[in-house]
Amino acid sequence: MSTCQLKRKHHPINVLFLLATLLSLVFGVQAEEKIHKSHAITIHGDPKYPADFTHFDFVNPDAPKGGTLRLASISSSGFDSLNPFIVKGIAASGMTALYNNYFYDTLLYHSEDEPFTMYGLLAEQMEWPENRAWIIFHLRKNIHFHDGPPLTAEDVVFSFNLLQKEGHPIYKTYYANVEQVEALDKWRVKFTFTPGDNRELAMIIGQFAVLPKHYWSQHTFNKTSLTPPIGSGPYxxxxxxxxxxxxxxxxxxxxxxxxxxxxxxxxxxxxxxxxxxxxxxxxxxxxxxxxxxxxxxxxxxxxxxxxxxxxxxxxxxxxxxxxLSRAGLQGFVYNIRRPIFADSKVRQALSYAYDFEWANKNLFYNSYERTDSFFENSEMASSGLPSPEEVKILEPFKDQLPKALFTQPFELPKTDGSGNNRQQLRQALRLLKEAGYTLKEGKLVNQKTNKPFTFEILLAQPEMERVVLPFQESLKKLGIDMTIRQVDAQQYVKRVQSFNFDMIIGGFGQSQSPGNEQRDFWHSSQADIQGSRNYIGIKNPVVDQLIDKIISASSRETLINYCRALDRVLLWNHYVIPQYHINxxxxxxxxxxxxxxxxxxxxxxxxxxxxxxxxxxxxxxxxxxxx
Known part of the structure; x- marks a missing residue:
């Protein structure tokens, strides 16, 4: 009997075990490393346009070139910068900081007739694993900047790091889960993400403008300038x-x-x-x-x-x-960093002083609808009582949420439009008394400090004053003194970015597929970062956890339910007084x-x-x- 025969005879179990182990490893690796390669990437489902598409449906592919388009920008202080990527200054119109535009190109392009699909622009192809733990962009090899040099993976890496280090705080927030960026070679760049479910990140990483390293290595990035920079875009x-x-x-x-x-x-x-x-x-x-x-x-x-x-x-x-786009929300925005607005009952009370029905009839020619969702004009908007799916999401936080959230539909105060809103003002006074305020000689004062209730609303657009004046008059009837402060655009931007205001009229635009941008709007980590869009100053652990759930949503249906749940929490905390929208x-x-x-x-x-x-x-x- 040969040595081989002896081995097979005496160790049959080991051989079978080894074979099974090898097969398990092989198939396990194949399953784990399933790689997608495509011309497009979508948040859920498949892209509308195939790899060999020639143009989008919403264009005329044979449109003639030529002529002039003249547009207007309204600003009391004009512009003082051609650098839209930093906090400082007011950038000129046509220069945008996040998405593809006239002057700069991005890795990917967002199709305007799909909820959320990105097609290759600078990148001709993308590859990513099933779990989207990383993505590799294959750059086109014919790209060049306006001054001639080619755009390569080195420029992509340089741009991302520069924006993270010296750019507007939104970049750190938006791309917080990027663990590493590296140029694999001249035409390939890889982004690796921190562990966790974040389907959107592999897509939105393609939205930042790619800047020329050869130019910005020789110029100061974090200051305003009116010297035309170098780009790679169509203009x-x-x-x-x-x-x-x-x-x-x-x-x-x-x-x-x-x-x-x-x-x-x-x-x-x-x-x-x-x-x-x-x-x-x-x-x-x-x-x-x-x-x-x-x-x-x-x-x-x-x-x-x-x-x-x-x-x-x-x-x-x-x-x-x-x-058909998401309307988001526009409204009177509280700065809850101010002690006067720290109590949600106070915030709710002031909402009774805003008579939308009268304003719509007398100021807006009945052309608007009242906004009652942070995801207005979309399937993400909550309505009625929470669905069973929403209850399941919110139940673990029940002790941290208003009881009425589970038992009552959220409804904004409503009047008959006559201008006689006494019933609503009585309800406002009841809430203010519960919050520790009382009327003394026609002035609302804090019972503990005896300080009158006064605050300032900051405006940059003169035409918004007519929207504010009726609200101011209603507040006077409650004994509240609201002053209106008009400032120029530059001062307004500086004060808002440093959270130096009591109240503003602000907006929170939403995408077709909400995700990482929700951090910048509402997350605790952004409340104290100047320049963030958490204007309100929200530090709510329930909101933080729901944002994480939205970002990690594995399906469209799940995303919708998490967004509706977040919507309810934001609404029932009365962080804003919603205004109006038009579709x-x-x-x-x-x-x-x-x-x-x-x-x-x-x-x-x-x-x-x-x-x-x-x-x-x-x-x-x-x-x-x-x-």
């Missing part, structure tokens, strides 16, 4: 008139002009932003032909300003488009444009429009006759 900066205007010129040598994500977009040769201090002046400038297009956010202006011969002769167009884009423009047949479902952008030569010539002729 360059051709002219800057400090604080007054900025002009972009389409780059005919733009490396990405023929990409599927760009085809049919960026059609104007020139895009110019002119700055106006006052909206009324800006409207007159529009009608005088000083610029071409305006999105109107004032119900009064929409109802009264756009009529006459220019519109009857169709020289100018007044038009609405459905807005339409209201636009006014000179009739010189061509437009795609299909509008993007989840956003509005002029990037897909173009100048129609025949229409433009007709408008030019009409303007000459008018002059």
């Amino acid at each position: 360059t900066i051709s002219h800057v008139d400090a604080g007054r205007s900025i002009t972009y010129k389409r780059d005919p040598n733009y490396w990405g002009k023929d990409l599927p994500v760009n085809r049919g977009k960026y059609n104007f040769d020139t895009i110019r932003y002119d700055y106006y201090r006052d909206p009324t002046v800006a409207i007159e400038a529009l009608k005088a032909g000083e610029y071409d297009f305006r999105l109107e956010n004032s119900a009064k202006n929409w109802a009264t300003q756009y009529q006459g011969k220019l519109f009857t002769r169709q020289a100018m167009v007044k038009k609405t488009l459905p807005d 339409q884009h209201r636009m006014v423009y000179w009739n010189k444009f061509g437009q795609p047949k299909i509008a993007p479902k989840y956003s509005f952008t002029l990037d897909t429009w173009w100048e129609d030569p025949q229409k433009a010539e007709k408008i030019k002729s009409l303007r000459k006759k008018a002059n």
Whole structure:
């Protein structure tokens, strides 16, 4: 009997065990290391457009290039910076800090007709494991910056580290779970994430602007500057008139002009932003032909300003488009770092002094709907009583939540619109008394300190004063003295970023797929970081845990339930007094444009429009006759 035969005879169990172990390891590794490679990545499900798609449905792929698009920006102090990535200064319009834009390109592009799908822009392909613990971006090899040098993985790594170290605090928050970034070679860059479920992170890591290392290594990044920097996007900066205007010129040598994500977009040769201090002046400038297009956010202006011969002769167009994007929430925002607003009963009481129904009737031409969710106009918005799924999520926190959250639908105070809101004010006084306040000689005072209830609302937009004045009058009836402080945009930004305010009118925009940005809005870790968007100063452990659940949601259904649960907790803590919203884009423009047949479902952008030569010539002729 041979030695081999002896071994097989005396150790049959060991051989079988070894074979089973090897098979287990092989199949285990294969399951663990299942790698996805694709031109696109989506939060849930599959991308709409295949790898060989030629253009998005919401563009005209044969749109002509040429012409000028002139736009207006409203700001009492103009702009003082071309660096949108830092806290300091006010960046010029057209320069944006997070998503792809005129001047800078990003690794990925967010499709505007899908809830949340990202397609390759700088990256031609992505690869990631099933658990999304990391992602590798394969860069296109023909990318170059405006001044000629190629864009490589080294620039991606440099940009990410620079933004984390010296950029706006939002970058540290948004990308808090990035553990490592490394250039694998000249054209591949890998991002590794901290352990935990965060499906969105592999997608949003593709949203930051990639900056040129060769430029910023020689320039100071963390200060304002009006010197045009270097980018890689479809436009360059051709002219800057400090604080007054900025002009972009389409780059005919733009490396990405023929990409599927760009085809049919960026059609104007020139895009110019002119700055106006006052909206009324800006409207007159529009009608005088000083610029071409305006999105109107004032119900009064929409109802009264756009009529006459220019519109009857169709020289100018007044038009609405459905807005299917998340409305988020706009409202009176408390700074609960202030002791006066630390008690939720006080915050709830003041909400009874805001008469939306009267304001909608007398100020807004009944054009708005009351906002009653932080995820307004979306399936994420809570309503009625909590569903069984929401109860299951919130039950572990029952002792830390208002009892009414589980037993009553959240409802905002409502009036008959007559202006007689005595019933609501009586309810407000009842809550204020429960919170330790009493009326003395017509003034509301704290029973312990005997200090009167006074606070300031900070405004930067003069037109918002008419929204605030009726609220101020109602508060007077409660014995509360609210002063209105108007400041210029620059001072407003500085005070808000340093949380130096009692109350502001603020907004919290939401995406189609809420995720990591919720940290910046509500998480305790951001409450004391100047420049964060936790304006309110929320430090609530329940909110923190729900944010973590949203970020780690494994399915769309789970995400919806966690968002609704978070919505309820935010609403029942009365952190804001919600105002109003509209589910339409209201636009006014000179009739010189061509437009795609299909509008993007989840956003509005002029990037897909173009100048129609025949229409433009007709408008030019009409303007000459008018002059």
